[in-house]
Amino acid sequence: MDTTDNRETMAHRRGEPNEMSGRLFQWSSTWEGYGHVAPPHGRSITTVVFDLDDTLYDEADYCRSGFRVIARFLHNAMHLPLWMDEDAIYQTLCRHFESGNRTRVFNAAMDELGLPYDEEVVATMVRLYREHRPQITLPQESAEILEKLGRRYRLALLTDGYLPAQQYKVEVLGLAATFETIMYTETLGRSYWKPHTKGFEMLLKKLHQRAENCVYVADNAEKDFIAPNRLGM
Helix, strand or coil: CCCCCCCCCCCCCCCCCCHHHHHHEEEEHHHHHCCCCCCHCCCCCCEEEEEEECEEHHHHHHHHHHHHHHHHHHHHHHHHCCCCCHHHHHHHHHHHHHHHCCCCHHHEEEHCCCCCCCCHHHHHHHHHHHHHHCCCCCCCCHHHHHHHCCCEEEEEECCCCCCCCHHHHHHHHHCCCCCCCCEEEHHHHHHHHHCHHHHHHHHHHCCCCCCCHEEEEECCCCCCCCHHHHHHH
């Protein structure tokens, strides 16, 4: 099971740790000294489009929130030895995730704990994980950046990922009213996730904006910028 919506790597970041999540943000502490962002080649930038996961918040926090739900499910649904409480299951899930396992966390944790499972049990855990209402918080840094940019630019969001998980993230983080338009590429079909250009094209159409007047802010250099670069953002 891919707990990070097909994100194979977590990009290296520089900066100061966020107190809530430990995430290393790249936002400059001297933001107040910047005024209007100078567009390249004399372009007039009107719109800033954001990615969601690992850009506006640390996606690892979402994963840990989901692991809590799974640990509670297993603790309540299975006949477990007395030593195996909910926290022990949670810590096992987290340990496998933090070791770099991004595709079979549930299987590996169940194997280590010696718990029986089949495809139906795994499918249930995947569903519970993707449909849970996450315990996540928007870092103050992100809130401040969005507020500052919102004074000068139109703001939009484009994000890959399973539904309703992405919608719950936006709701819980309090972002729904922040963005003029939100594009969940899952609504177009999984084949249109990044690096496909269709999500960006649909977003630009909704915004009535030209690509060259927009900026895309994201974290994954391997896939996030392929489509917007092709379109001229």
